Amino acid sequence: MWINKRVLSRALLILLLTGLFVPLVNPNANQIVKVEGQQTAQNIFEADVPVRGVYLLSDDNTVVWDDNGDGVKEEHNIENPLIVDLADAGFKPGDLIFIRQRGRINFAADGDYPIGIDPSLSGVFSSSNTLLWDRSQEGEVGPLHRVPDAIDAGIDCVTPDTYYGKVSTDIPEDFGISGSGVSIGIPSGAAYLMLAVVDPGVSNNDGWIKVTIEKVTNEGGGFPLEYILAALGVVAVIAVLLVLVMLKRRKPKTQSSPQLQAS
Numbered sequence: 001m002w003i004n005k006r007v008l009s010r011a012l013l014i015l016l017l018t019g020l021f022v023p024l025v026n027p028n029a030n031q032i033v034k035v036e037g038q039q040t041a042q043n044i045f046e047a048d049v050p051v052r053g054v055y056l057l058s059d060d061n062t063v064v065w066d067d068n069g070d071g072v073k074e075e076h077n078i079e080n081p082l083i084v085d086l087a088d089a090g091f092k093p094g095d096l097i098f099i100r101q102r103g104r105i106n107f108a109a110d111g112d113y114p115i116g117i118d119p120s121l122s123g124v125f126s127s128s129n130t131l132l133w134d135r136s137q138e139g140e141v142g143p144l145h146r147v148p149d150a151i152d153a154g155i156d157c158v159t160p161d162t163y164y165g166k167v168s169t170d171i172p173e174d175f176g177i178s179g180s181g182v183s184i185g186i187p188s189g190a191a192y193l194m195l196a197v198v199d200p201g202v203s204n205n206d207g208w209i210k211v212t213i214e215k216v217t218n219e220g221g222g223f224p225l226e227y228i229l230a231a232l233g234v235v236a237v238i239a240v241l242l243v244l245v246m247l248k249r250r251k252p253k254t255q256s257s258p259q260l261q262a263s
Contacts, residue, residue: 043215045089051105051205053081055124055131055194056169059162060141063204065110076109078141078203081196082211083129086186089213093188096216099123099195100181101209107199109206119209120178120198122157124150124171125190140165147194150174153187163201183216 064073091097105119127149134142140162154175161168175184176198186193195211196202 043090043217045084045091045213047082047084047211049082049101049103049121049195049197049209049211050079051103051197051207051209052076052079052202053196054078054141054202055081055147055196056122056159056171056174057140057142057144057146057162057167058169059164059201059203060135060139061164061201061203063110065204065206067109067206076203076206080131081194083131084193084195084213085129086191086193091186091213091215093186093190095186096183097186098181098183098214098216099177099211101177101211103207103209105197105205105207105209108204110204120176121195121209121211122159122174122176122198123193123195124174125153125187126150126192126194127189129192131194140167144168145171147171147173151187151190153190154182154184157198159198160200169200177211 058078060078063076065076066073067076068074086092099121101119101121103119107119124147126147130148132143132146132148134146136142150171150173152173156172157174157176159169159171159174175182177195193213197205197209199205
């Protein structure tokens with residue numbers, strides 16, 4: 001099929017531009033770049049996450065090991081998670097925040113196991129700092145919904161069953177934080193954010209975890225950068241589709257056959 005070279009070159013140019021737009025439209029990539037480029041000290045909150053902290057239903061066991069090398073074994077139990085007062089930290093409902101974590105944690109300090117790097121966290125927003133500690137079921141701290149005022153936000157984090165009792169710990173309101181971090185909007189009514197390590201049994205954890213929460217700002221006003229890039233990407237895709245439709249409908253030129261001469 002014969003194709004006009006000018007039309008083909010335009011189509012290739014649009015395809016190239018679309019290829020450049022696609023990775024930019026990735027929300028995770030955009031948020032990371034935007035946060036680092038626009039954040040100030042006023043919009044950053046840092047805190048330590050207790051490695052044995054938990055806001056989910058959990059095994060309630062005591063684990064002993066020598067954690068300071070003095071030859072004496074100390075007892076370790078589950079603890080409160082990190083509970084962030086959002087207002088005190090400088091955040092409010094409607095803010096877009098970026099959460100990332102770093103640390104080194106031993107998931108079995110009572111045994112001979114290697115230390116992991118950058119453990120995954122889970123978080124849950126709540127309208128209060130209430131955390132239930134029901135020990136009526138032997139060997140467990142419950143109930144399943146230990147954060148009674150939890151507010152659903154983000155992509156659900158599916159948490160594993162307890163290590164010993166094999167009891168479900170999963171709740172629909174929390175979200176996961178792993179890898180390079182996560183951006184999430186603070187939901188309406190949220191006053192607190194609880195953060196904890198994702199682990200079926202936290203009593204024998206040791207090490208450290210630090211979390212950083214940054215407010216994503218739009219100092220220049222107008223639409224956020226990720227929305228603009230997404231719109232440009234959509235426009236580019238539509239343009240490519242239109243070019244393809246035009247090429248499909250275009251009929252190839254045919255040469256007229258010479259008239260037959262009478263003999």
